[in-house]
Amino acid sequence: NAGVMQNPRHLVRRRGQEARLRCSPMKGHSHVYWYRQLPEEGLKFMVYLQKENIIDESGMPKERFSAEFPKEGPSILRIQQVVRGDSAAYFCASSRTVTSGWYEQYFGPGTRLTVT
Amino acid sequence: DQQVKQNSPSLSVQEGRISILNCDYTNSMFDYFLWYKKYPAEGPTFLISISSIKDKNEDGRFTVFLNKSAKHLSLHIVPSQPGDSAVYFCAASAGNFGNEKLTFGTGTRLTIIP
Numbered sequence: 001n002a003g004v005m006q007n008p009r010h011l012v013r014r015r016g017q018e019a020r021l022r023c024s025p026m027k028g029h030s031h032v033y034w035y036r037q038l039p040e041e042g043l044k045f046m047v048y049l050q051k052e053n054i055i056d057e058s059g060m061p062k063e064r065f066s067a068e069f070p071k072e073g074p075s076i077l078r079i080q081q082v083v084r085g086d087s088a089a090y091f092c093a094s095s096r097t098v099t100s101g102w103y104e105q106y107f108g109p110g111t112r113l114t115v116t
Numbered sequence: 117d118q119q120v121k122q123n124s125p126s127l128s129v130q131e132g133r134i135s136i137l138n139c140d141y142t143n144s145m146f147d148y149f150l151w152y153k154k155y156p157a158e159g160p161t162f163l164i165s166i167s168s169i170k171d172k173n174e175d176g177r178f179t180v181f182l183n184k185s186a187k188h189l190s191l192h193i194v195p196s197q198p199g200d201s202a203v204y205f206c207a208a209s210a211g212n213f214g215n216e217k218l219t220f221g222t223g224t225r226l227t228i229i230p
Contacts, residue, residue, distance in 0.1 A: 004159070031215050042120075042205060042220040043160070056217060091159050095215060102148045102167065102209070105218060107159035 002027065004094050004108035005074075012114045019079040019086070021111045025094030031055075032075045033093045033105060034067060043091060049075060082115045089113075119143045120208050122221035130229050135193040137224050139206030142187065146208040150218065151180060151191045154203045163204075164191070193226075201228045 005024040013019050025032050031050055035043040048056040049069035069075040079086055089112050093105035121140045129135045147168040152160035166173040166180045173180050179192045193200055206221040
Protein backbone atom coordinates (compact mmCIF):
# COMPACT_ATOMS: atom_id res chain seq x y z
CA ASN A 1 0.00 0.00 0.00
CA ALA A 2 1.92 2.99 -1.30
CA GLY A 3 2.03 6.08 0.84
CA VAL A 4 1.66 9.69 -0.26
CA MET A 5 3.83 10.31 -3.30
CA GLN A 6 5.39 13.63 -4.15
CA ASN A 7 7.51 14.60 -7.10
CA PRO A 8 9.93 15.91 -7.80
CA ARG A 9 11.79 15.49 -4.52
CA HIS A 10 14.11 18.35 -5.37
CA LEU A 11 13.39 21.24 -7.70
CA VAL A 12 15.69 24.10 -8.62
CA ARG A 13 14.25 27.13 -10.33
CA ARG A 14 15.66 30.51 -11.28
CA ARG A 15 13.84 33.62 -10.15
CA GLY A 16 10.89 34.33 -12.41
CA GLN A 17 10.35 30.73 -13.51
CA GLU A 18 7.38 28.54 -12.66
CA ALA A 19 7.43 25.65 -10.22
CA ARG A 20 4.98 22.73 -10.39
CA LEU A 21 4.81 20.32 -7.47
CA ARG A 22 2.81 17.11 -7.69
CA CYS A 23 1.14 15.01 -5.03
CA SER A 24 -0.59 11.66 -5.32
CA PRO A 25 -2.58 10.81 -2.19
CA MET A 26 -2.71 7.43 -0.54
CA LYS A 27 -5.11 4.93 -2.07
CA GLY A 28 -8.60 5.53 -0.77
CA HIS A 29 -7.86 9.09 0.32
CA SER A 30 -9.78 11.90 -1.29
CA HIS A 31 -8.57 14.83 0.81
CA VAL A 32 -5.29 16.58 0.05
CA TYR A 33 -3.53 19.25 2.05
CA TRP A 34 -0.44 21.30 1.19
CA TYR A 35 1.92 22.65 3.84
CA ARG A 36 5.09 24.69 3.56
CA GLN A 37 8.08 24.55 5.87
CA LEU A 38 10.49 27.45 5.75
CA PRO A 39 13.99 26.90 7.16
CA GLU A 40 14.01 26.53 10.95
CA GLU A 41 10.22 26.85 11.15
CA GLY A 42 7.26 24.55 11.60
CA LEU A 43 4.90 23.47 8.86
CA LYS A 44 2.34 26.05 7.80
CA PHE A 45 -0.96 25.14 6.19
CA MET A 46 -1.50 26.42 2.67
CA VAL A 47 -4.53 24.79 1.08
CA TYR A 48 -7.00 21.90 1.48
CA LEU A 49 -8.60 20.29 -1.56
CA GLN A 50 -10.94 17.53 -2.47
CA LYS A 51 -11.42 16.26 -6.00
CA GLU A 52 -12.15 19.27 -8.23
CA ASN A 53 -12.80 21.51 -5.22
CA ILE A 54 -10.77 23.89 -3.08
CA ILE A 55 -12.16 23.59 0.43
CA ASP A 56 -9.89 25.96 2.36
CA GLU A 57 -7.20 28.18 0.86
CA SER A 58 -6.77 30.46 3.85
CA GLY A 59 -3.02 29.81 4.00
CA MET A 60 -2.25 30.45 0.35
CA PRO A 61 -0.41 33.64 -0.60
CA LYS A 62 -2.76 35.87 -2.56
CA GLU A 63 -0.58 36.07 -5.65
CA ARG A 64 1.47 33.63 -7.73
CA PHE A 65 0.29 30.49 -5.89
CA SER A 66 -2.48 28.17 -7.05
CA ALA A 67 -3.52 24.59 -6.40
CA GLU A 68 -5.76 22.05 -8.03
CA PHE A 69 -6.86 18.46 -7.52
CA PRO A 70 -8.44 17.31 -10.77
CA LYS A 71 -10.84 14.43 -11.16
CA GLU A 72 -8.04 12.36 -12.64
CA GLY A 73 -4.39 12.62 -11.72
CA PRO A 74 -2.36 14.13 -8.91
CA SER A 75 -2.86 17.36 -7.03
CA ILE A 76 -0.69 20.18 -8.35
CA LEU A 77 0.72 23.14 -6.43
CA ARG A 78 1.82 25.81 -8.87
CA ILE A 79 4.04 28.75 -8.08
CA GLN A 80 4.42 31.34 -10.80
CA GLN A 81 7.34 33.77 -11.08
CA VAL A 82 9.20 32.25 -8.16
CA VAL A 83 11.25 34.44 -5.82
CA ARG A 84 14.02 33.48 -3.39
CA GLY A 85 11.56 33.61 -0.49
CA ASP A 86 9.66 30.68 -2.03
CA SER A 87 12.62 28.40 -1.24
CA ALA A 88 11.22 25.89 1.23
CA ALA A 89 10.09 22.31 1.70
CA TYR A 90 6.56 21.73 0.46
CA PHE A 91 4.70 18.82 1.99
CA CYS A 92 1.53 17.20 0.83
CA ALA A 93 -0.70 15.20 3.16
CA SER A 94 -3.79 13.13 2.54
CA SER A 95 -6.61 11.68 4.58
CA ARG A 96 -9.77 9.70 4.02
CA THR A 97 -13.27 11.00 4.56
CA VAL A 98 -14.51 10.63 8.12
CA THR A 99 -18.06 11.05 9.37
CA SER A 100 -17.25 11.01 13.07
CA GLY A 101 -14.18 11.26 15.22
CA TRP A 102 -10.89 12.11 13.66
CA TYR A 103 -8.45 10.62 11.24
CA GLU A 104 -4.83 11.58 10.97
CA GLN A 105 -3.21 13.07 7.91
CA TYR A 106 -0.44 11.11 6.23
CA PHE A 107 2.44 13.09 4.82
CA GLY A 108 4.55 12.63 1.74
CA PRO A 109 8.35 13.02 1.69
CA GLY A 110 8.16 16.61 0.50
CA THR A 111 9.52 18.62 -2.41
CA ARG A 112 12.47 20.84 -1.64
CA LEU A 113 12.28 23.92 -3.82
CA THR A 114 15.40 26.03 -4.24
CA VAL A 115 15.15 29.34 -6.07
CA THR A 116 18.45 30.69 -7.36
CA ASP B 117 0.23 34.75 15.67
CA GLN B 118 1.69 31.45 16.84
CA GLN B 119 -1.31 29.46 18.05
CA VAL B 120 0.73 26.36 18.86
CA LYS B 121 4.01 26.86 20.66
CA GLN B 122 6.89 24.57 21.42
CA ASN B 123 9.18 26.68 23.55
CA SER B 124 12.10 24.26 23.69
CA PRO B 125 13.91 24.16 20.35
CA SER B 126 16.06 21.26 21.50
CA LEU B 127 16.27 18.58 24.17
CA SER B 128 18.95 16.02 25.00
CA VAL B 129 18.13 12.90 27.00
CA GLN B 130 20.17 9.90 28.04
CA GLU B 131 19.20 6.60 26.45
CA GLY B 132 16.80 4.67 28.67
CA ARG B 133 15.53 7.75 30.48
CA ILE B 134 12.23 9.56 29.95
CA SER B 135 11.89 12.26 27.29
CA ILE B 136 9.24 14.90 27.92
CA LEU B 137 8.30 17.26 25.11
CA ASN B 138 5.96 20.14 25.79
CA CYS B 139 3.48 22.11 23.74
CA ASP B 140 1.18 25.05 24.54
CA TYR B 141 -1.72 26.37 22.53
CA THR B 142 -3.81 29.51 22.60
CA ASN B 143 -6.85 28.72 20.46
CA SER B 144 -9.73 27.41 22.59
CA MET B 145 -11.36 25.98 19.47
CA PHE B 146 -8.69 23.31 19.09
CA ASP B 147 -10.20 19.96 19.98
CA TYR B 148 -7.77 17.42 18.59
CA PHE B 149 -4.04 17.25 19.10
CA LEU B 150 -1.37 15.22 17.39
CA TRP B 151 2.35 14.58 17.64
CA TYR B 152 4.43 14.00 14.55
CA LYS B 153 8.04 12.89 14.31
CA LYS B 154 10.27 14.05 11.50
CA TYR B 155 13.64 12.86 10.29
CA PRO B 156 15.78 15.06 8.00
CA ALA B 157 14.72 15.02 4.34
CA GLU B 158 11.55 13.06 5.14
CA GLY B 159 7.94 13.95 5.71
CA PRO B 160 6.40 14.03 9.20
CA THR B 161 5.26 10.67 10.54
CA PHE B 162 2.20 10.44 12.77
CA LEU B 163 2.99 9.26 16.31
CA ILE B 164 0.04 9.65 18.61
CA SER B 165 -3.04 11.82 19.06
CA ILE B 166 -5.54 12.84 21.70
CA SER B 167 -9.05 14.22 21.63
CA SER B 168 -10.00 17.11 23.88
CA ILE B 169 -12.45 14.89 25.73
CA LYS B 170 -9.55 12.86 27.11
CA ASP B 171 -6.60 13.78 29.28
CA LYS B 172 -4.29 10.88 28.44
CA ASN B 173 -3.61 8.54 25.57
CA GLU B 174 -0.98 5.82 25.58
CA ASP B 175 0.57 3.81 22.77
CA GLY B 176 3.53 1.64 23.69
CA ARG B 177 6.41 3.84 24.77
CA PHE B 178 4.52 7.02 23.89
CA THR B 179 2.00 8.79 26.12
CA VAL B 180 0.36 12.12 25.46
CA PHE B 181 -1.15 14.16 28.28
CA LEU B 182 -3.60 16.99 27.76
CA ASN B 183 -4.37 19.72 30.32
CA LYS B 184 -7.20 21.71 28.78
CA SER B 185 -7.43 24.30 31.54
CA ALA B 186 -3.75 25.13 31.07
CA LYS B 187 -3.93 24.70 27.28
CA HIS B 188 -0.91 22.45 27.53
CA LEU B 189 0.01 19.04 26.25
CA SER B 190 3.07 16.91 26.61
CA LEU B 191 4.55 13.83 24.98
CA HIS B 192 6.36 11.31 27.17
CA ILE B 193 8.68 8.75 25.64
CA VAL B 194 9.90 6.03 27.95
CA PRO B 195 12.35 4.48 27.71
CA SER B 196 14.07 6.74 25.19
CA GLN B 197 15.97 5.00 22.41
CA PRO B 198 18.59 6.29 19.93
CA GLY B 199 16.09 5.91 17.07
CA ASP B 200 13.90 8.48 18.79
CA SER B 201 16.35 11.22 17.85
CA ALA B 202 14.35 13.43 15.50
CA VAL B 203 12.36 16.65 15.40
CA TYR B 204 8.96 16.38 17.09
CA PHE B 205 6.07 18.58 16.06
CA CYS B 206 2.95 19.22 18.04
CA ALA B 207 -0.14 19.93 15.89
CA ALA B 208 -3.72 20.89 16.59
CA SER B 209 -7.01 20.92 14.76
CA ALA B 210 -10.31 22.72 15.29
CA GLY B 211 -13.36 20.88 14.09
CA ASN B 212 -15.57 17.92 14.79
CA PHE B 213 -14.34 15.79 11.96
CA GLY B 214 -10.95 14.72 10.76
CA ASN B 215 -10.90 16.62 7.52
CA GLU B 216 -9.50 19.84 8.95
CA LYS B 217 -6.22 21.66 8.53
CA LEU B 218 -3.48 21.21 11.10
CA THR B 219 -1.72 24.04 12.92
CA PHE B 220 1.84 23.08 13.82
CA GLY B 221 4.31 24.21 16.44
CA THR B 222 7.87 25.04 15.48
CA GLY B 223 9.24 21.70 16.65
CA THR B 224 11.61 20.34 19.28
CA ARG B 225 14.79 18.56 18.21
CA LEU B 226 15.23 15.54 20.48
CA THR B 227 18.68 13.99 20.77
CA ILE B 228 19.05 10.69 22.60
CA ILE B 229 22.53 10.25 24.01
CA PRO B 230 23.72 6.61 23.98
